[in-house]
Amino acid sequence: MHIEQLYKEAQKLSTKQLRDDIVQHLHERSHLLCQEGITYNKAKKDTKTEKLDAIFTSPIFGFPIMMIMLGTVFYITIAGANVPSSLLADFFGWLESQLTALFTFLHAPEWLHGMLILGLFRGTAWVIAVMLPPMAIFFPTFALLENYGYLPRVAFNMDRLFKKVGAHGKQSLTMAMGFGCNAAAVISTRIIESPRERMLAILTNNFVPCNGRWGTLIVFASLFMAAGFTGGMKSLVTTGILVGIVLFGILITFFVSWFLSKTALKGIPTHYTLELPPYRKPKIFDTVIRASATKSWSVLVRAVKVAAPAAILTWVFANIYIGDSSILLHAVNFLDPFGRLLGLDGYIMMAFILGLPANEIVLPILLMGYLSTGSLTEVKSMVDLKKIFLDHGWTWLTALNMMLFSLLHYPCGTTLVNIYKETKSKKWTFMAFLIPTVIAIVIPLMITQTVRFFGWI
Amino acid sequence: MGNEYRIALAGNPNTGKSTLFNALTGLRQHTGNWAGKTVSLAQGSVEYKNKTFQFIDLPGTYSLFSNSKDEEVARNYIVFEKPDVTLVVLDATSLERNFNLALQVLEMTKNVIICINLIDIAEKQGIEIKERLLTNRLGVPVIKISARNKIGFPLLLDTIDRIVTGAIECQPLVLQYPDEIEEKIRQIEPHVRAIVGDHVSARWVALRLLDGDESLLDEINRLITLKGAS
Numbered sequence: 051m052h053i054e055q056l057y058k059e060a061q062k063l064s065t066k067q068l069r070d071d072i073v074q075h076l077h078e079r080s081h082l083l084c085q086e087g088i089t090y091n092k093a094k095k096d097t098k099t100e101k102l103d104a105i106f107t108s109p110i111f112g113f114p115i116m117m118i119m120l121g122t123v124f125y126i127t128i129a130g131a132n133v134p135s136s137l138l139a140d141f142f143g144w145l146e147s148q149l150t151a152l153f154t155f156l157h158a159p160e161w162l163h164g165m166l167i168l169g170l171f172r173g174t175a176w177v178i179a180v181m182l183p184p185m186a187i188f189f190p191t192f193a194l195l196e197n198y199g200y201l202p203r204v205a206f207n208m209d210r211l212f213k214k215v216g217a218h219g220k221q222s223l224t225m226a227m228g229f230g231c232n233a234a235a236v237i238s239t240r241i242i243e244s245p246r247e248r249m250l251a252i253l254t255n256n257f258v259p260c261n262g263r264w265g266t267l268i269v270f271a272s273l274f275m276a277a278g279f280t281g282g283m284k285s286l287v288t289t290g291i292l293v294g295i296v297l298f299g300i301l302i303t304f305f306v307s308w309f310l311s312k313t314a315l316k317g318i319p320t321h322y323t324l325e326l327p328p329y330r331k332p333k334i335f336d337t338v339i340r341a342s343a344t345k346s347w348s349v350l351v352r353a354v355k356v357a358a359p360a361a362i363l364t365w366v367f368a369n370i371y372i373g374d375s376s377i378l379l380h381a382v383n384f385l386d387p388f389g390r391l392l393g394l395d396g397y398i399m400m401a402f403i404l405g406l407p408a409n410e411i412v413l414p415i416l417l418m419g420y421l422s423t424g425s426l427t428e429v430k431s432m433v434d435l436k437k438i439f440l441d442h443g444w445t446w447l448t449a450l451n452m453m454l455f456s457l458l459h460y461p462c463g464t465t466l467v468n469i470y471k472e473t474k475s476k477k478w479t480f481m482a483f484l485i486p487t488v489i490a491i492v493i494p495l496m497i498t499q500t501v502r503f504f505g506w507i
Numbered sequence: 508m509g510n511e512y513r514i515a516l517a518g519n520p521n522t523g524k525s526t527l528f529n530a531l532t533g534l535r536q537h538t539g540n541w542a543g544k545t546v547s548l549a550q551g552s553v554e555y556k557n558k559t560f561q562f563i564d565l566p567g568t569y570s571l572f573s574n575s576k577d578e579e580v581a582r583n584y585i586v587f588e589k590p591d592v593t594l595v596v597l598d599a600t601s602l603e604r605n606f607n608l609a610l611q612v613l614e615m616t617k618n619v620i621i622c623i624n625l626i627d628i629a630e631k632q633g634i635e636i637k638e639r640l641l642t643n644r645l646g647v648p649v650i651k652i653s654a655r656n657k658i659g660f661p662l663l664l665d666t667i668d669r670i671v672t673g674a675i676e677c678q679p680l681v682l683q684y685p686d687e688i689e690e691k692i693r694q695i696e697p698h699v700r701a702i703v704g705d706h707v708s709a710r711w712v713a714l715r716l717l718d719g720d721e722s723l724l725d726e727i728n729r730l731i732t733l734k735g736a737s
């Protein structure tokens with residue numbers, strides 16, 4: 051008899067339960083061995099970890115605690131970033147006027163001033179002012195939770211949900227990584243053993259907003275969604291909106307995972323062992339320093355590196371004329387009808403297209419687009435910032451759609467490159483681009499058409 | 508080179524397997540590639556009583572069900588490359604989880620040594636391990652070590668020596684499954700033996716076939732072709 055034939059015979063004999071029975075039996079035997087072969091003398095067994103696990107991974111409290119933790123991290127980030135962000139904006143506004151004065155003093159040509167100050171300086175200054183403070187708070191806070199040992203518990207809690215949609219529990223860990231950077235998270239999916247479930251994790255990772263999109267989400271949530279509130283309440287509402295956005299992204303993750311595992315990526319989730327390490331008091335100082343120094347700084351450097359050339363390019367496009375309008379305006383006018391359909395506009399669509407290399411630059415490009423054509427308002431504070439958007443016909447609906455599009459749209463260039471490197475498949479890389487794009491178009495379209503149909507706006 | 512022996516190191520991740528490997532072999536290491544696999548395994552040698560022990564550091568895994576590439580590499584090495592001795596490194600502070608892997612290795616191969624590592628930390632935590640009792644239960648030597656402090660190395664090397672010279676005969680525990688599964692194994696096992704002979708454990712192959720391990724078929728076919736050629 052051939053081995054293949056024998057395999058078929060064996061499979062006929064086998065049941066779906068068999069693997070579970072084998073694993074169960076191994077566990078029982080291990081337990082028995084430990085009971086006989088090990089004694090705990092000082093009763094020093096780690097009861098603290100067990101007690102905490104009973105709370106953190108409890109079926110009742112597990113999820114509420116997760117929500118609260120997530121909300122707390124966001125709240126600290128938003129509330130804490132407000133003041134330094136506006137201080138930085140003020141500082142850069144002052145610096146800009148000083149630099150302009152210097153250029154005038156040197157009789158520098160107008161185009162040079164435009165390109166370097168209005169293009170390069172403004173673009174990068176905004177990236178820094180808007181993104182640095184939230185990042186400098188978000189990363190260390192998140193790192194503290196991570197070092198404390200809470201994240202594996204999140205994976206444990208989420209496991210059941212992921213299994214239900216046919217995905218792998220470890221996907222929640224790669225998602226947590228995605229909050230920092232989707233490109234890094236795609237590489238981190240290597241911890242998922244089965245290729246099928248790994249593909250699910252790769253294709254859906256994008257629905258977790260990376261730090262490049264945090265800036266955008268935080269700015270619009272606080273400018274438009276929490277506009278009627280002030281002080282602490284404002285931060286709280288902004289937090290609520292952000293938690294909602296993140297939950298929506300997770301919902302989409304589940305939906306897409308479920309859909310794919312019923313269609314293109316059929317299969318049953320595999321077994322795996324998740325190590326729940328003991329809780330450790332994190333070295334707070336070390337963690338904070340390391341997280342701010344390495345993560346925040348490197349992300350910022352990357353953002354500036356990409357934003358600087360993009361800023362110059364945008365300024366150039368906005369100032370080279372073909373016929374009676376600039377290249378930028380031609381592109382904007384071309385994209386405008388489609389953008390309007392989604393409750394957005396041509397500038398926003400163009401910002402997202404030019405923002406393909408990095409999500410960090412979407413907002414600066416959008417701002418420069420608006421500034422280059424509208425009135426030459428100097429953006430010195432957050433209030434001025436809102437005025438620019440209002441001048442271009444923004445409403446809460448535009449802001450909501452912008453946030454949703456940012457949450458759901460195609461991954462950035464770096465992430466796509468990593469997806470190709472990890473999957474070695476052009477087809478799946480294209481799918482990783484296509485799936486989010488379709489969703490990012492369909493959802494704002496539905497929302498906008500519904501809102502307009504009912505005349506809510 | 509009749510006195511060179513291959514010793515494979517298996518174990519869960521984070522059990523100090525690589526610490527043990529490094530402590531034993533020092534700088535006498537190199538990285539070897541294995542036929543048909545792009546995964547490379549670190550190797551290092553130790554001279555002991557006129558013998559050369561080649562240690563091979565297998566990937567750290569929680570199980571050997573071939574869920575992942577790592578598990579497949581470790582499993583294939585133990586079963587098909589047939590090292591002279593397989594060391595299973597366990598973490599003394601979480602033995603219950605670690606024993607799973609040890610039990611799986613015992614099903615796959617005969618010459619096994621169970622190394623309970625991190626014994627210094629376990630003792631601090633008040634965990635007392637009766638290695639004699641475990642040796643009796645498992646049918647293979649159980650040794651307590653601390654790779655970091657190089658505790659237990661002489662006994663470990665001596666035990667390896669005595670296994671390869673045949674002074675110790677390992678009789679690994681045969682894990683009995685519920686009757687229902689045992690019955691199925693009984694039906695498959697003789698057919699497996701007819702195909703693979705004594706080269707690999709027929710009982711283990713039978714279990715894996717029942718479990719639906721398709722990747723094993725290729726390995727067995729390769730084994731049969733090799734045997735046919737020689």
